[in-house]
Amino acid sequence: MTYSKEWINILNLVNDFCSEKKVVWFRGHSHSEFQLHSGLFRKEYDSLETYIHLEALSYRKFLNLGHLHHTERDWNLLYLMQHHGVRTRLLDWSESFTTALFFARSSWRTEQDACFWMLVPTSLNKLTRGKTQLLVPYEGPTYEEYLFSGEGARFSENSIALYPVRNSNRMISQLGVFTMQGNSMLPLDKEYNGFLVQKGDLVKINLPLSVLTDVDNFLLQAGVTDYTMFPDLDGLARQVNRIQGYWPRLTLKMNPSID
Template sequence: MKEERVNSWLELQEALFAGSWNEGLRRFRPSFAFRGVPNARHDLSTSLNRHEGDFAAHEKDLLRAFRKYARGGTQPCASVWDWLALAQHHGLPTRLLDWTFSPYVALHFLTEDPELYDTDGVVWCVDYHQTNRLLPKPLQAQLREEGADVFTAEMLASVARELSVFDRLTKHPFVLFLEPPSLDDRIVNQFALFSVMNGPLLRLDAFLENQKRGVHRLIVPASLKWEVRDKLDQANVTERVLFPGLDGLSRWLRRYYSSRPR
């Protein structure tokens, strides 16, 4: 896995958009999923397998209870993948991990907490064209049939209706990227993606360590975070946009008016 440390805003832009030219389309259309993390030492464990996997043994129970008690809501869920996306969106421990198509949204999450501005951050960049090469044949066939690069819940359900079926597609670990249904404006505005692996205890960072192509980490030094944050604010990539509503507005104002240490 490649790791690069950037030292300026311009270097960061070059690194984020490197390889984005698509000759076939004659457009700048990158095939990367991005995840911004405020602390470069943090891993890619999910909420399900974090803390030594306390929740992993209860994945089925958690999801069953969520489906039972959430049925009174207004969100239609046609498959287990819709339910997983809804559960992840509302904070239930799941095997999903949040990503985005947008490098700037990733930078937002890298810089959203001023209390961590003394710590190096990281943007994970994963080319899903490369990780798709390692998918089981039924999943690859579904992508070809749909002419797609990432999965929807409906596409995934056509191959694996339940998690148990999904986990048995192959003995080898793999990752795919799932574009969630548009549950609300937050999902839409964050250009959201989820990653999912074929086992509740599998760790994405461990899987990506062995990938020589299509995976890199961009280290954003602590000394650059204030500049990145200020330029994102000027570009209107803020909590007010990414978390529509009064909560997002309050988060934005609280951070925007925080003072920089002298």
């Protein structure tokens, strides 16, 4: 079976975008209507102060109650919080297209379209910080200073592209990077009145249901599985439970030549 023309056109769009841009990040959504909101700002509260209070409380609880499971704090702890499901102001991106495609596919329902986004992170930082460099957080104020310093360091109004320390196997496998949402509380594509979208440095590509089989075959041929994305026992269990697509025949015989 060959790839559909629709899927080939999508791959060409990705190739053209990456050919024109020096640095590209990807993010997959299992529903095309999902907004580019971090977990923290997906909650609906009336004031920014409520979000910041929740953010500080989440950090303290994860730090104090999780001390037997980690030795991290500050930015490195924030990355762990994000990858273990805490609602933070970080939004997951990847340097890998296949990673984004995997996450778009992982919860894709047959009654809806999925999508993925492509971002030029240096263009975002040019708008927010006046510099095209990616922000390396440990070279500046600590995360705790942002949370607790009062009149000291303050979160910016708009998102910033971060290049984090990859302090977990999942981040390494997924080539994980982040944008950190600002205090404007707007989704990334709405920031700066949609300038990044208008400029073509933030692009959304829909994945219609008609390419679902193409996506499955593409991920299979690329060797992308639950276990490669989550290289731990949880990821292995997901892969074992996912009985779909090509499943190689396994034998329990020590010597296949003996019947």
